[in-house]
Amino acid sequence: MATKKWGTLVIAASLTLLMLAGCAQNNGNANGNTSGNTQEANNTPSATEAVEEMIDLVVWNTNLGFKPIEKGSQLYELYKDVLGVGVIHPYVEWNGGTAYLNQLNLKIAANEMPDLFKPQQGIEESLAKNGAIADLTDLLPEYAPNLWNLIPEEVWNIVKANDPTGKGRIYYVPGVLDYGRTAGLIRQDWLDELGLSMPTTQEEYVKVLEAFRDQDPNGNGQRDEIPTGGREEARWMDHLFAMYGIAMHEGNPDWDMYDGELTYSAVTPYMKAALAFNARLYKEGLLDPETLLNNKAQWDGKIDANRVGSYFHWAESVGGHLETIQANAGVKGDFAVLPVPKVEGYEGFYTAKRFQGPVWVVKNNKDEKKLMATLKLLNNLYDTNNWEKLFYGVEGMHHVMNNGKPSTLPEDKSTMENKVFAPHNDFDTVEFKKNLFNSIDYGDRKWAIDLNLRNMDENVKYIKTIAGDGLPASIYEGFADINNRTLYVEYATKIILGQFSIDKFDEFVEKWYASGGEEVTKRAREWYAKTNG
């Protein structure tokens, strides 16, 4: 018996030892790394005092599969030169922001918040309440004047009004979009082919769609044209709603003034009319039968296959589709901006939102040097002179030089480090975008890029900035389903598919108000009164 007991004890002991050995080794590794870093940070100034201290900051942002930025890498060196700060950008799986948010939460729980990061799904609100992220109200004017001055005061005022602590402080850097980027688009070359003119009213637009359906504008002998359509959850088909004056952002109903009061566009009679119109298009085969099933890749694939007559997306990016269409079908197409078709009794527009939500929050760093370095980074980041360098990235990795002009290389996730900073997208102006297009080495792509430029100018005419611009997500607190549009998507898709008659819409409005819409509307109107009072 004794030997047996001893035997088990030995097993247990050896296992414990094995585990300990493993752990000890790991600890050694981890410590080795961290102490290595701190030593570096501490020793460099004393060892070479003449050299200015380079502080490394950990930065988190969207990365859709590109390589991380590691110390000493090519992009690290570029950022060091341009921004004056070392940037470490680990790879964090994005997955629509969900995986990113999970990992961010774990990091924060482990007391290792990144120094500078893009917040997700309103996480900045609780962080601000807990004092975990820095109050930037006084810091920005002093230490990051470029950023402070670039963003217009009225946008800062919205940020202050949205302060979750209710004290009117600034806790994040907002994204600003200074022009209308999205629009309905239509194949101008198909119109020409069929001898039609650009539609200006709804009835003309429907006639054009019918012609696209029946008259084989792509000339391949098959009736494979898709007059128009969009994507799942009735998204990215805003042009079919815009003519009814619906405030809508990439398919999400938004807030605007209806009958003199800030109202969710989905519960207005305007939406009822728009859905009835969509259902009609679907019934007549003018809407892609797979509209509510398309994901981005599938819908883009149909556009690129020279089959789609009219769609909704960035007006300035038609060139990419047109080049692909040329490669696939050998046609030099043209997607022009579709003027919002007139409907009797409605005031149509394409929705624009200047305020793009939080882009950056700064860790409330106890380490004064790191906090200052973060502000220095932000200051240099919003120095517009640096933007072109940041856009083009590393020569040989992200772009090459042709005839003294930079030319971006095709995306290659196996070789390119992730360009974590895109200030030109976070503070987007029509001037910078145009300059960017003009600075590109055209080569034989000029025709496509010129169409981008033309569309940017054209779209300005149909844009309206909605009254709900800047409305914080916190108004939906406690009503996740309203924020996720669950009810809207269900009713909208079923009405479009004809499973529900349009009369069901009234039931939706009732349910929406009853399931929290009442409270959300109250909060939204309070916010509106506060920011416009």
Next chain:
Amino acid sequence: MVFESRGEKVFRFAILIVLGLLSVIALLPLLSVISVSFSSGWVVDLNQVTIWPKAFTFDSWQYMIDRPDLWRSFFLTLITTLIGTLLALLVTAMLAYPLAKKEFMIGGILMVGVVITMVFKAPIVPYFLTVRSIGLYDNPLVLIVPHILNPFNLIIMRTFFKQFPKELEEAAFMEGSGYFRLLFSFVLPLSKAVLATLALFYGVVLWNQFQHPLFFITDTDWYPLQIKIRQFITDPNEMPFLASRQEVNYNERTLRSATVVFAIIPVILVYPFLQKYFVKGAMIGSVKG
């Protein structure tokens, strides 16, 4: 052969048809993925590829196979799966064996401990902090260590050991062998069925692991295959890209398909040989709890 009436034959035939149809349904998506991976990008854009490749090309595969980081992840996963499975079997056997013995006094308490971990899953944040505090953060060992003991598998093995004929062990005892000798020279060689089953269970978990490396590994060099693949097939950005067009024969979708097929090839190769154990495995340990 048992005599079958006509009715029984018809019934058997009907079953065959139904099962055949089911397997076709299961096979079709796989076939379509495979054929997309061998098709040219532009036909895929045109949505013309169904179950046979069109405009056949190896380009997607060429591009993917040329990526060194994919191979690195592949071998990393292969090695961690092999080492992890071996370690897991060893550790599980060495815990299951004493737990199967009545004379092991603290066995009952240990068993309760095992079951607790099975019933109450640790919430993610404390779990993260614990694993991190023992130094497994950003450490390739995290691909193995947390997986080497699974309570469910432990119980299966323990039940198997309990059913082991006592007489055999007693005979070995008479010959003067101790517990270790007994386990490694007599019991384990006669437990191949349960070992194979558990090897499959552990192996599949290790091969497919996603959550652990996602949370614990930040260095992309140590990404196992599944995460690496996920990194390849992330959704395209809404933001348009101003790059010049690439004159290539593949696109995002064909690459995705090639990557997905790449990842399942090893499993497809191994599965037919281990599948019979899978069925057995479900039975083993189910007699006694």
